[in-house]
Amino acid sequence: PMFPLAGVKEMKVMFSGVMNFRWAGTVAASLILSILAVSPALAVPEGEEESWTSNLKDLYFEGVTIEDGAELISMETPYRAMDPAIVPLVVKFAKPQAPDNYIKKVTLIIDENPAPVGGVFHLTPETGDASLTTRVRINEYTYVRVIAETSDGKHYMVKRFVKASGGCAAPGLKDRETAMARLGKMKMKFVDAGVGNAPGAAQLMVSHPNYSGLQLDQVKGRMIPAYYVNSIVISRGDKELMSIEGDISLSENPSVLFHFTGEGADELNAVVTDSEGGVFEKSWTIPPRVDG
Secondary structure, X not given: OOOOOOHHHHHOOOOOOOOOOOOOOHHHHHHHHHHHXXXXXXXXXXXXXXXXXXXXXXXXXXXXXXXXXXXXXXXXXXXXXXXXOOEEEEEEEOOOOEOOEOEEEEEEEEOOOOOOEEEEEEEOHHHOOOOEEEEEOOOOOEEEEEEEEEOOOOEEEEEEEEEOOOOOOOOOOOXXXXXXXXXXXXXXXXXXXXXXXXXXXXXXXEXXXXXXXXXXOOOOOOEOOOEOEEEEEEEEOOEEEEEEEOOXXXXXXXXXXXXXXXXXXXXXXEEEEEOOOOEEXXXXXXXXXXXX
């Protein structure tokens, strides 16, 4: 992987099974579920900050002061993920991008993943809005963190606890032959062409198995080598909007929803590279904007 593993996690491989719980009585089960639903914070075990405070903070942000980002950033994740291999993550920012004051980098940290960095998003003022949506793998109950670096060098963080397990070892949605046949195919969905001066929004979807190196080939009975998207560059004409450093914690078929301003060429371009040196490119015409 592009990013270093977190200490003892280098030897940690977690396979998720299905556990069946038999309750002695429906009353007891209902009571426990009600407590967790009303007070999810009670379900966060003690010591869940240990990976961040004792290891990850210094590993990735040594000497950096990270401030509370609650007034600048909001993050949306499921508290309990339906599919740990494809966990949606929405990051929103309270302020628009401006040439002299903008979000220049967003780092996703998944504390308990074998490769904790879920992605690094390098942004420019040309996005107009630094907000983004993507999908990640989560290997066990963990905090997910968003650390945003502003153009003046300050860092801000928000976090959320997510209940999920086995996402890095979960088998792919498609068999290997089918996945490789669609390798590198891309789609761009224009979610919002933009009204007036408001930024437009588009979603890039890349067909790639993004193998984590922790998955078992169900037919051959051996581990599938890591093979993942490690770079995505999105530009408008010859002007870069966003670049992404990826790793095994991005989900299969990586996807990112991003923004762009109304100025510039009428074409979006994407260049995707993977860990085996594969390069995939495609362009799309931007639909006309709506006058405000």
